Structures are given as C-alpha cells and as structure tokens.
Amino acid sequence: MKEAVLTLADIPKGGRASVVSFADIPLSLKLMEMGFFPGTEIRVDCEAPLGCPVCITLDGDYHITLRKSEAETIAVTPL
Amino acid sequence: MKVALLGNPNSGKSSLFNHLTGLRQKIGNFPGVTVDKKIGFCKLKTDTEVEIIDLPGTYSIYPNSLDEQVVLEVLADPNNPDYPDLAVVVLDASNLKRNMLLFEQVSDLGIPCVLALNMLDAAMELGIVIDSFKLSKLIGVPVVEINAREGIGLEGLKLIIFQQLQKPELHLNLEIVDSEKQKVTDQIKEKFNLKNRYLAIQYLAQSPKLTFLGFEKQKELQKLALDSNFDPDRFQSLDTMLRYQDIKGTLDQVMEVSGERKISRTDKIDKVLLHKTWGYVIFLLVLFIIFQSVFALASYPMDLIDAGIGGFSDWISSVLPHGKITDLITDGIIAGVGGVLIFIPQIAFLFVLISILEESGYMARVVVLMDKLIRKFGLSGKSVVPLISSMACAVPAIMSARTIGNWKDRLITIMVTPLMSCSARLPIYTIMIALVVPDTKILGFFGLQGLVLMGLYLLGFLSALLAGWVMKWMLKSKERSYFVMELPTYKRPRWSQVAYTVYEKVKTFVFEAGKVIMAISVILWVLSSYGPGEDFKIAEKKVVIENPNLTGDKLENKISSYKLQHSYAGKFGQFIEPAIKPLGYDWKIGIALITSFAAREVFVGTMSTIYSIGADVEDENTIKSRLKREVNPETGKPVFDVATSFSLLIFYVFAMMCMSTLAVVYRETKGWKWPLIQLGYMSALAYISAFLVYQLLK
Known part of the structure; x- marks a missing residue:
C-alpha cells in the first residue's frame, strides 16, 4: 500500500507548512517562477467560501491563489 | 535608442511608464498578435x-x-524592431527574490539592465530593509530606488539609464549554460549568428514559442533538441533553481528581515472580502452600487446634454433658412451626434468604477470568489475579468481572455462574453426603461429604473452562464491548464491612471463609434428624405387631396410621414416588417434594427433621426419625447408600449450587433468559424426571446 502523502490541500486554514516536492512537473515550473520551492514556507490563509480555490501566503506579503486540485500536487510537511 | 520596461505583474511597471513618458505615449499592437504595445x-x-x-x-x-x-519574442530576436538597447527591470522590493529572477534571465540574454527598486515602503512595513548600494556592487548593475506611484527618484533613474546606455555593464550568471550541452549550444550560436550562449540555448529550449524563426527553423531546432537528448522541462526547472540559489546568496548579504512576520493590511482586508458569506454580500453590494450610480448619477449630466442638443437644434433651424440643407443638419447630423454625446456620462461612470475595481486589486478577489461557482458552466474564475470588463465593452474584454491558459476555457469565455451587457447597450436600455418604467422608489431609496437595469445585466450574465454550460458539453478538450495566480496586495487606486483610462475609452467611443453613427445618420437621412417612383414625388398633392380639411402643422406632419413611408428607408423597413411584426416592431423600428446591425449604439441615433422627420417643430426636441409621442396609426395607441419596449430590451440583451466584436473574435480565434457560430446563436436567442416576451406581454 502506498503511504499517504500530506499535501498542501490537507493543511487547515491558518496552518503553516513547508514545501517538500511537486508531483506535477509542468505546474511546478510555473510555481517555481512564482517563488514556490522545496523548502519554501507557506501559510494557508483561507479557502474560498466553496472550499476552492485556496489562498496562501508565501514569505512576505505575497499572496497566491490556486485550486484544490493544484494544491493536491504539492507535498508538504506541517510546521 | 530603445529602452524596454520589464517586470513582474503588479510591480508598478505601468506607473513608472506613465511617469517617464507623461502623456506622450501611443498604443499600438505587436505584429501578428493583439497584445497592446505601449x-x-x-x-x-x-x-x-x-x-x-x-x-x-x-x-x-x-x-x-x-x-x-510577446516578451520572449521581443527579447529573443535581436532583429525585432522593438529589441531594446537597455532594459529597466522594475522590482517589487517586498518580493525581491522572486522579482530578481526575470532580471537575471534578461541580463544573461546580453541585454544591459538597470534595476528600478520599487515599493520600498511596502517592504519597510514588512520589516524588510535592503541595502541597494551593496546590491548594486555585488551584481555589478546599477540599482536605483524609486517610488513609481509618486514618481519619486525618476531624475536619478534617467541619469543612470543614460550612463548605462553610454557604457553598459552586464551581470552574467552562465552557470546554467556551462552545465548544459556545450556542443549543441555552440552549433546553434554559429548557425543563427547569435552573440550569446544563453540565447542559443533558449532557441533549443523554447523553439515552438519562437514564431519569428519560421516553421522550418523551429522544426530544425526541435530535431536538434531530440537528437541531443535535451529535455526542455528539466532545463527550465534547473535554470530557475540555479538562479534562485544565486539570488538567495546575493540577497542574504544585502537584505535584512526584522521581527516576526506581521499580519499585513492585505491579510486583514482579505479576511473580510474573501469571507464565506460577507465576501459574496459585499460583491453583490459592489455590483449594486455600480448600477445605481450609473443610472442615478449619470442622469443629471445626460439630461443637460439632451436638452442642450435639443436647444441647439432648434436654434440652428431658426437661424438657417428653411430647406434641404438645414434639414440635413438638424435632422441628420445634429440628431446623430446627439445620440453619441448623450451617453458619455454613463460610459465614463462605468469605466471609472471598473478601473477602480481593477486598480485596487479587488478584481482578483472576485476571481477567487467566483471560480468554483462558474467552473460548472465551462468557465474559469479568470473568466470573471473578461465578463466584468465586458460590461464596459466586449472588445477589450475578449482580448483580456488571453490570460486564460486553457484553450477550451478561453474559447467559451470569448463566445459568451458578448452576452454581458456592454456600454453600447446602455443607451437603448436607458431610453426604453425611461419610456415604460415609472421613476418610483422602492423601500424609499432603490430606484425602480435602476433595478430594472440591473435585472437586464443579470439576464445577460445568466444567459452567458447557460451558453457556457451548453458549450462545455459540446467542446472536447484534454488540455491541462493552471489556475494558480497572484493576488496583488490592496492599493489605493491611482486616480491619474483611472482618469487616463476613462479619457481613452470615452475618446475611443466618441470618435470610433461616433464616426459610424454620424455616417449612418447622414445616409439614413438621405434614404428617408428621398424615395423611389411617383408616389414620393407627388406626396404633397396626394395628401392635400386626401385630407382637404387639414392645414398648417398637421398637414405638414401628414405629408412628412407619408414621405417617410414611401422613402427608400421606409421601403426597407416595410420589406422586413413581416419578419419583425411578431416581436412587436413596426417598419420604423425595422429601419433602426437594420442600421444598428453593425453597431448597436446606432439604434438610438437612428430612432432619433427617423422620429425627428415628421415631428412638430414647436415640440421640445429631446429623443425621449419624440419616441413617447409616436402613435401607432392602426390602433391609435403609443408605439412604445410595455410589450414592444420590453421586447426591444430583451432583443438587445441577446443580439450580437457589433462588427468590432465579431472582428476581434475572428482575430482571437484565428478564423471565421467561431464568430459566425456566435452571430448565429446570439441572433436566434434574441429573436426567440423577444418573440416570447412580446407575445406574453401583449
């Protein structure tokens, strides 16, 4: 059985996490340009009222929104 | 000498551009694409x-x-007419690490750079302190601190640009190039006569996107990449990683972040605006305010303009001698121009409000709020920006759909966007609503007219969703796309930017739409003042014989309407009357329908021209009063009763009557297929709905 990987989508509102790896290569290229790397610390700010998309803050005052399906491709460890 | 401004989205690039150039700027297109080039x-x-x-x-x-x-195609092609001698890279100091990536890449392409360090105040609030002098020394490229919003530090920037142009200094980080296939790179460098190895390797990595090379060369490069086992994705990822490592090394020496990370102002505002319930309540409230103010506030200047034009027209006809030329001026030209000028206040209001939404950063939040809701309808949250800006005009809105990466999402957005009521429909809505909806207040302060107007916009929006939902099932696509995007921090709108946008849009409306409306007004006047055959020539005699008791104005009136009926325009209208009678329209409205086919805003101008022919001279000459007194000769009731007026309203909500929109859809989808389908489905929708409305209300 495959071990369940914790992803960004599992982090509750207000939680902090650190990026471990990306499962979707083309998406990761775009995310890296925007400053998303293995090791980047993020904070989950809110989920849009219907649960998707998710809003997160990277270091500083830098806010990004992405869909839950996209968040599921990002493996993280909670901080 | 050419200087390019580069930077991340929301880094303050446009502000800097406006400050550097003042109003001495022109907007064109990049060849082959419809991306604005400023x-x-x-x-x-x-x-x-x-x-x-x-x-x-x-x-x-x-x-x-x-x-x-566009950025890639300009920077990767030294023969491009826009290829810069120098690039000013605008950096958001509060996100310096991410902003430096673009700078490193541009510099490695061999383009001398100047760094403009912007938003230092925002960085300060986050406890970030940057030693820009040390940064400049470390990377060997001049760094200038500026405040693009306020226009501070620009003299220094200009001086540094001047010096950099005289004696350029480059920052190079070619680690990535050295780690890659040297042989192939050198081969490409020689073959394409390139001076730079990083550029050569970009030819290898991104050949499908370098359309200026031509199909043959692109294919050749793709083969080279295959033969040498070059993986573009791996290369891009390595390129990005290595650069960030380098940037981090530099920034660790020049940047200090003090204290705990604070909850920023944007965080606090987002807590409210993206709230589960309040977010939507506020969004609806914002829309509501837009409609109420467009209708209520704009009505004062509009009444003034309307009265002014009426007065001017009366004055002209009293000063000039009676005759054909005077008629042409008052009934043709002034009536037509009046039909354009009167809508300036509403269009200006709408653009002011929409550009405030964009400027403040709220528009991006609306994308978040709406994504899940409208995804069911084949659209993406990003479709919201085209949909909302389409309330002003569908042409720029359809162009803004370019930010949607997925072709299917983008196509659906393009196809349904014209269903959103644009500002050109506003004139028609305004006139018709004013004719049949009483100006009463509900609950004390909601204007009923404003509510009906909002209802029409809502109808447009709902039908756009429905059309999207239908198209979602008809189109198949496996393409993947990403939603991920930046939420800009909230900012005070730059009023000069808002004013400039509004000025540009109103100018375009007056001159572009005005030209068409003016031309059509004159043609229409000719067509309705002359007619084929004997009937038209003997009009006067015939009317006098048939109505021996009539004299004075009443006789004049009768003759005029007899003439209109037998004029060329009258014949056209009567020709299509059988087709539009079920919708409640007579042949006069038919004429207006035909003339407004190219641009719907012509409708009101045409109506005002048609109905001013054969009108009492003493009567006040405003458009509204002209329409109001129009009586159906068969029934003796007003032509613009509730059924006909609402049928017209609904017709114009759906009808695709705009050549410019069709042209831009043609350009954006690269063919006639989609614009024709769009024209077809919207026309059918318009006809059927107007038919139902008229039959139900009759």
Whole structure:
C-alpha cells in the first residue's frame, strides 16, 4: 500500500507548512517562477467560501491563489 | 535608442511608464498578435531622448500566456524592431527574490539592465530593509530606488539609464549554460549568428514559442533538441533553481528581515472580502452600487446634454433658412451626434468604477470568489475579468481572455462574453426603461429604473452562464491548464491612471463609434428624405387631396410621414416588417434594427433621426419625447408600449450587433468559424426571446 502523502490541500486554514516536492512537473515550473520551492514556507490563509480555490501566503506579503486540485500536487510537511 | 520596461505583474511597471513618458505615449499592437504595445518617449537629458516600450508583465522569459510570449519574442530576436538597447527591470522590493529572477534571465540574454527598486515602503512595513548600494556592487548593475506611484527618484533613474546606455555593464550568471550541452549550444550560436550562449540555448529550449524563426527553423531546432537528448522541462526547472540559489546568496548579504512576520493590511482586508458569506454580500453590494450610480448619477449630466442638443437644434433651424440643407443638419447630423454625446456620462461612470475595481486589486478577489461557482458552466474564475470588463465593452474584454491558459476555457469565455451587457447597450436600455418604467422608489431609496437595469445585466450574465454550460458539453478538450495566480496586495487606486483610462475609452467611443453613427445618420437621412417612383414625388398633392380639411402643422406632419413611408428607408423597413411584426416592431423600428446591425449604439441615433422627420417643430426636441409621442396609426395607441419596449430590451440583451466584436473574435480565434457560430446563436436567442416576451406581454 502506498503511504499517504500530506499535501498542501490537507493543511487547515491558518496552518503553516513547508514545501517538500511537486508531483506535477509542468505546474511546478510555473510555481517555481512564482517563488514556490522545496523548502519554501507557506501559510494557508483561507479557502474560498466553496472550499476552492485556496489562498496562501508565501514569505512576505505575497499572496497566491490556486485550486484544490493544484494544491493536491504539492507535498508538504506541517510546521 | 530603445529602452524596454520589464517586470513582474503588479510591480508598478505601468506607473513608472506613465511617469517617464507623461502623456506622450501611443498604443499600438505587436505584429501578428493583439497584445497592446505601449510606446512613449522620455527625455533623459536636454539633448537625449529615448523611446520607451512597456512590455507585458511576466515572471520569467518562459511564457505561460500570449501576453507573456510577446516578451520572449521581443527579447529573443535581436532583429525585432522593438529589441531594446537597455532594459529597466522594475522590482517589487517586498518580493525581491522572486522579482530578481526575470532580471537575471534578461541580463544573461546580453541585454544591459538597470534595476528600478520599487515599493520600498511596502517592504519597510514588512520589516524588510535592503541595502541597494551593496546590491548594486555585488551584481555589478546599477540599482536605483524609486517610488513609481509618486514618481519619486525618476531624475536619478534617467541619469543612470543614460550612463548605462553610454557604457553598459552586464551581470552574467552562465552557470546554467556551462552545465548544459556545450556542443549543441555552440552549433546553434554559429548557425543563427547569435552573440550569446544563453540565447542559443533558449532557441533549443523554447523553439515552438519562437514564431519569428519560421516553421522550418523551429522544426530544425526541435530535431536538434531530440537528437541531443535535451529535455526542455528539466532545463527550465534547473535554470530557475540555479538562479534562485544565486539570488538567495546575493540577497542574504544585502537584505535584512526584522521581527516576526506581521499580519499585513492585505491579510486583514482579505479576511473580510474573501469571507464565506460577507465576501459574496459585499460583491453583490459592489455590483449594486455600480448600477445605481450609473443610472442615478449619470442622469443629471445626460439630461443637460439632451436638452442642450435639443436647444441647439432648434436654434440652428431658426437661424438657417428653411430647406434641404438645414434639414440635413438638424435632422441628420445634429440628431446623430446627439445620440453619441448623450451617453458619455454613463460610459465614463462605468469605466471609472471598473478601473477602480481593477486598480485596487479587488478584481482578483472576485476571481477567487467566483471560480468554483462558474467552473460548472465551462468557465474559469479568470473568466470573471473578461465578463466584468465586458460590461464596459466586449472588445477589450475578449482580448483580456488571453490570460486564460486553457484553450477550451478561453474559447467559451470569448463566445459568451458578448452576452454581458456592454456600454453600447446602455443607451437603448436607458431610453426604453425611461419610456415604460415609472421613476418610483422602492423601500424609499432603490430606484425602480435602476433595478430594472440591473435585472437586464443579470439576464445577460445568466444567459452567458447557460451558453457556457451548453458549450462545455459540446467542446472536447484534454488540455491541462493552471489556475494558480497572484493576488496583488490592496492599493489605493491611482486616480491619474483611472482618469487616463476613462479619457481613452470615452475618446475611443466618441470618435470610433461616433464616426459610424454620424455616417449612418447622414445616409439614413438621405434614404428617408428621398424615395423611389411617383408616389414620393407627388406626396404633397396626394395628401392635400386626401385630407382637404387639414392645414398648417398637421398637414405638414401628414405629408412628412407619408414621405417617410414611401422613402427608400421606409421601403426597407416595410420589406422586413413581416419578419419583425411578431416581436412587436413596426417598419420604423425595422429601419433602426437594420442600421444598428453593425453597431448597436446606432439604434438610438437612428430612432432619433427617423422620429425627428415628421415631428412638430414647436415640440421640445429631446429623443425621449419624440419616441413617447409616436402613435401607432392602426390602433391609435403609443408605439412604445410595455410589450414592444420590453421586447426591444430583451432583443438587445441577446443580439450580437457589433462588427468590432465579431472582428476581434475572428482575430482571437484565428478564423471565421467561431464568430459566425456566435452571430448565429446570439441572433436566434434574441429573436426567440423577444418573440416570447412580446407575445406574453401583449
């Protein structure tokens, strides 16, 4: 059985996490340009009222929104 | 000398551009694509002027959308007419690490750079302190601190640009190039006569996006990549990682972040605006305010303009001698121009409000709020921006759909966007609503007319969703796309920017739409003042014989309407009357339908021209009063009763009557297929709905 990987989508509102790896290569290229790397610390700010998309803050005052399906491709460890 | 402005989205690039060039700028298109190209001129010293080109905002030289591709095509092609001698890279100091990536790539392409360090105040609030002098020394490229919003530090920037142009200094980080296939790179460098190895390797990595090379060369490069086992994705990822490592090494020496990370102002505002319930309540409230103010506030200047034009027309006809020429001026030209001028206040109001939404950063939050809701209808959250800006005009709105990466999402957005009520429909809505909806207040302060107007916009929006939902099932696509995007921090709108946008849009409306409306008004006047055959010539005699008791104005009136009926325009209208009678329209409205086919805003102008022919001279000459007194000769009731007026309203909600929109859809979808389908489905929708409305209300 495959071990369940914790992803960004599992982090509750207000939680902090650190990026471990990306499962979707083309998406990761775009995310890296925007400053998303293995090791980047993020904070989950809110989920849009219907649960998707998710809003997160990277270091500083830098806010990004992405869909839950996209968040599921990002493996993280909670901080 | 050419200087390009580059930077991440929301880094303050456009503000800097406006400050550097003042109002001496022109907007054109990049060849082959419809991306706006803004060019301006800037005096660096009394005797040195440079051309400044504002390139679209991008995170890197690896494009994800059509806008961003323009940046690559300019920077990767030294023969491009817009290829810059120098690039000013605008950096958001509060996100310096990410902003430096683009700079490193551009510099490695061999383009001398100047760094403009912007938003230091925002960085300060976050406890970030940057030693820009040390940064400049470390990377070997001049760094200038500026405040693009306020226009501070620009003299220094100009001086540095001047010096950099005289004696350029480059920052190079070619680690990535050295780690890659040297042999192939050198081969490409030689073959394409390139001076730079990083550029050569970009030819290998991004050949499908370098359309200026031509199909043959692109294919050749793709083969080279295959033969040498070159993986573009791996290369891009390595390129990005290595650069960030280098940037981090530099920034660790020049940047200090003090204290705990604070909850920023944007965080606090987002807590409310993206709240589960309040978010939507506020969004609806914002829309509501837009409609109420467009209707209520704009009505005062509109009444003034309407009265002014009426007065002017009366004055002209009293001063000039009676005759054909005077008629042409008052009934043709002034009536037509009046039909354009009167809508300036509403269009200006709408554009002011929409550009405030964009400027403040709220528009991006609306994308978040709406994504899940409208995804069911084949649209993406990003479709919200085209949909909302389409309330002003569908043409720029359809162009803004370019930020949607997925072709299917983008196509659906393009196809349904014209269903949103644009400002050209506003004149028709305004007139018709004013005719049949009483100006009463509900609950004390909601204007009933404003509510009906909002209802029409809502109808347009709902039908756009429905059309999207239908298309979602009809189109098949396996393409993947990404939603991920930046939420800009909230900012006070730059009023000069808002004013400039509004000025541009109103000017375009007056001159572009005005030209068409004016021409059609004159043609229409000719067509309705002359007619074929004997009937038209003997009009006067015939009417006098048939109505021996009539004299004075009443006789004049009768003759005029007899003439109109037998004129060329009258014949046209009567020809299509059988087709539009079920919708409640007579042949006069038919004429207006035909003339407004190219541009719907012509409708009101045409109506005002048609109904001013054969009108009492003493009567006040406003458009509304002309329509109001129009009586159906068969029934003796007003032509514009509730059924006909609402049928017209609904017709114009759905009808695709805009040549410019069809043309832009043709350009954006690269063919006639989609614009024709769009024209077809919207016309059918318009006809059927107007038919139902008329039959139900009759």
